Amino acid sequence: xxxxxxxxxxxxxxxxxxxxxxxxxxxxxxxxxxxxxxxxxxxxxxxxxxxxxxxxxxxxxxxxxxxxxxxxxxxxxxxxxxxxxxxxxxxxxxxxxxxxxxxxxxxxxxxxxxxxxxxxxxxxxxxxxxxxxxxxxxxxxxxxxxxxxxxxxxxxxxxxxxxxxxxxxxxxxxxxxxxxxxxxxxxxxxxxxxxxxxxxxxxxxxxxxxxxxxxxxxxxxxxxxxx
Numbered sequence: 001x002x003x004x005x006x007x008x009x010x011x012x013x014x015x016x017x018x019x020x021x022x023x024x025x026x027x028x029x030x031x032x033x034x035x036x037x038x039x040x041x042x043x044x045x046x047x048x049x050x051x052x053x054x055x056x057x058x059x060x061x062x063x064x065x066x067x068x069x070x071x072x073x074x075x076x077x078x079x080x081x082x083x084x085x086x087x088x089x090x091x092x093x094x095x096x097x098x099x100x101x102x103x104x105x106x107x108x109x110x111x112x113x114x115x116x117x118x119x120x121x122x123x124x125x126x127x128x129x130x131x132x133x134x135x136x137x138x139x140x141x142x143x144x145x146x147x148x149x150x151x152x153x154x155x156x157x158x159x160x161x162x163x164x165x166x167x168x169x170x171x172x173x174x175x176x177x178x179x180x181x182x183x184x185x186x187x188x189x190x191x192x193x194x195x196x197x198x199x200x201x202x203x204x205x206x207x208x209x210x211x212x213x214x215x216x217x218x219x220x221x222x223x224x225x226x227x
């Protein structure tokens with residue numbers, strides 16, 4: 001059975017949603033970052049980088065959302081989460097997913113984990129101050145992609161890119177990562193994803209309360225994001 005290692009409300013929710021969407025038989029294992037679970041020998045054997053998500057398969061562990069999403073999409077083709085019969089369309093999904101991973105995710109880490117980039121309080125403040133500018137740049141690209149009236153990121157078909165964007169656009173609601181009011185189409189997309197039963201189930205399973213309140217949670221410690 002597949003086993004997902006996750007932190008509630010972290011980027012691992014992306015893979016959690018995809019597993020539910022796919023109807024994959026799986027179990028979830030909560031990681032308590034505050035208790036040092038990410039640094040245990042057991043976890044480091046699964047992912048030496050010390051990040052979630054980790055998907056433990058019968059062939060071994062997989063890390064990184066983009067890779068896990070591809071694995072899920074290819075192993076459950078009947079759910080159409082990945083256009084595996086069309087090389088170009090599949091590459092477009094992978095292109096978008098790696099864009100999120102390489103741009104928005106890294107930008108957010110300048111707030112959540114500034115010591116990955118520089119040391120000292122002044123450096124951390126400078127990194128934090130840059131985040132809204134870069135966030136606006138990247139979300140403007142996505143807003144433009146949605147401007148033709150498409151329902152989902154790649155058109156009429158819901159793919160692994162949609163829950164991935166959902167997680168990062170949800171973080172945008174916190175206010176320190178940019179102005180969500182600039183991106184009404186991204187916001188509308190987030191609401192469509194939020195209304196999907198698989199998304200609401202993932203939110204409930206991760207103990208985040210009423211799914212309708214997910215994007216309005218304000219008490220979560222921000223250093224838990226972007227693990």
